[in-house]
Amino acid sequence: MAETKEETPLTGDFPRDRKTFSPEEEARLERQHFWRIIDAFRYYRRHVQEHVNRAERHFRSLPQRHQNLLPSVLPNLARIRQCADHNHEVLQAIVQHSIHMFENIECGEREDPRKVRSSSTFDMDKLKSTIKQFVRDWSEAGQGERDSCYQPIIREIQRHFPSDQYDVSKVSVLVPGAGLGRLAWEIARLGYICQGNEWSFFMLFSSNFVLNRCEKVNCLTLYPWIHQFSNNKKSSDQTRAIRFPDVNPQSLPQDSDFSMVAGDFLEVYSDADSWDCVATCFFIDTAHNVIQYVETIWKILKPGGVWINLGPLLYHFENMANELSVELSYEDIRAAMVKLGFQIVVENQSLLTTYTENERSMLRYIYDCVFFVARKPEHLYSHCQAEDDQQHSPPAAKSLRQENLECHT
Numbered sequence: 001m002a003e004t005k006e007e008t009p010l011t012g013d014f015p016r017d018r019k020t021f022s023p024e025e026e027a028r029l030e031r032q033h034f035w036r037i038i039d040a041f042r043y044y045r046r047h048v049q050e051h052v053n054r055a056e057r058h059f060r061s062l063p064q065r066h067q068n069l070l071p072s073v074l075p076n077l078a079r080i081r082q083c084a085d086h087n088h089e090v091l092q093a094i095v096q097h098s099i100h101m102f103e104n105i106e107c108g109e110r111e112d113p114r115k116v117r118s119s120s121t122f123d124m125d126k127l128k129s130t131i132k133q134f135v136r137d138w139s140e141a142g143q144g145e146r147d148s149c150y151q152p153i154i155r156e157i158q159r160h161f162p163s164d165q166y167d168v169s170k171v172s173v174l175v176p177g178a179g180l181g182r183l184a185w186e187i188a189r190l191g192y193i194c195q196g197n198e199w200s201f202f203m204l205f206s207s208n209f210v211l212n213r214c215e216k217v218n219c220l221t222l223y224p225w226i227h228q229f230s231n232n233k234k235s236s237d238q239t240r241a242i243r244f245p246d247v248n249p250q251s252l253p254q255d256s257d258f259s260m261v262a263g264d265f266l267e268v269y270s271d272a273d274s275w276d277c278v279a280t281c282f283f284i285d286t287a288h289n290v291i292q293y294v295e296t297i298w299k300i301l302k303p304g305g306v307w308i309n310l311g312p313l314l315y316h317f318e319n320m321a322n323e324l325s326v327e328l329s330y331e332d333i334r335a336a337m338v339k340l341g342f343q344i345v346v347e348n349q350s351l352l353t354t355y356t357e358n359e360r361s362m363l364r365y366i367y368d369c370v371f372f373v374a375r376k377p378e379h380l381y382s383h384c385q386a387e388d389d390q391q392h393s394p395p396a397a398k399s400l401r402q403e404n405l406e407c408h409t
């Protein structure tokens with residue numbers, strides 16, 4: 001079972017206010033935020049129904065002779081309603097298991113849980129993206145996407161820390177921005193110590209559910225594409241199902257060391273020389289200032305450790321008012337990394353991938369990603385190690401792990 005531990009205030013689902021608050025105010029804001037996301041999960045059905053109502057109204061406003069030419073439209077809308085009801089049931093199961101997730105946030109139900117508060121379009125979009133993330137991480141339909149995004153990272157971990165040269169149960173891998181946790185889970189499945197870090201409650205509630213509450217392969221169904229009304233070749237494409245999880249998340253080896261930690265990567269991880277590997281997938285562009293991520297990764301990596309990155313640079317804060325956003329090119333980030341001391345040991349500046357792709361859509365995005373492995377050189381930092389003359393032993397065998405950060409499975 002993967003426990004999720006809260007490390008810092010979780011403000012990942014809304015623009016961050018940079019003011020510092022008193023601890024009481026922080027706690028109050030955090031509770032407020034927690035309940036706002038629970039409300040979003042509860043509002044989902046009404047939100048989709050309103051969209052379908054509108055579609056139905058518009059269709060019924062057409063001349064009858066046009067409606068007569070389109071006999072399958074209303075049955076399809078009815079089917080979308082059913083699918084939304086079904087999604088809603090899954091989302092309520094997620095909520096049910098989330099209410100007690102964080103000791104320091106839970107404060108009991110505020111009032112009658114059946115009372116549904118309306119949510120913003122921003123939160124509804126986040127929730128719909130989270131539903132699509134189930135396809136990417138935990139369905140058979142997401143296998144191709146996982147092969148193109150996660151496998152290059154996993155292969156490099158295995159190449160840098162091969163099991164015939166390392167005791168992989170002592171090699172620690174951190175996955176910041178872990179989403180629904182599949183990459184981190186796969187790394188743990190190979191025997192490495194792996195910790196996912198995530199700050200969005202949407203993702204944390206959902207990963208907690210899939211990792212800790214789902215045991216049977218393909219036991220649950222979602223309809224991830226019902227929110228897409230445009231670019232459908234067939235009406236049935238919109239209402240097709242995916243099943244999850246495609247593997248039993250509980251099937252990690254008994255002695256595996258897998259955890260998820262909640263909180264802002266920049267706030268949670270500050271201990272120097274702690275990790276053998278940091279693996280970032282579609283993550284670095286979530287920064288206000290990507291150089292802060294680079295610096296933090298540099299600091300927390302052990303000497304000799306590696307940073308493996310795959311992803312685009314679709315800066316998340318680019319279009320957000322009142323939010324710091326520094327949109328650097330890969331060329332600039334790379335130059336800064338090298339100046340800091342990173343050695344780029346593997347680089348592919350054109351790796352084509354998708355992200356939560358609807359493969360039957362008439363509009364499909366392809367990311368031309370950057371993939372690299374950057375090493376924090378051993379010699380710059382390892383004065384004690386040099387004295388010990390242990391140049392040939394693996395970094396994992398030399399450094400102590402930060403036990404206090406761990407939250408065991």
Ligand SMILES: C[S@@+](CC[C@H](N)C(=O)[O-])C[C@H]1O[C@@H](n2cnc3c(N)ncnc32)[C@H](O)[C@@H]1O
Pocket residue numbers: 012136149176177178179180197198199200203263264265266280281282283286287
């Ligand atoms: C584009 S998603 C990628 C998720 C996953 N790595 C994948 O490839 O499917 C980026 C993730 O990073 C998370 N995130 C963004 N900023 C973060 C931060 N400062 N600390 C931790 N997680 C963060 C977001 O909530 C989101 O789940």
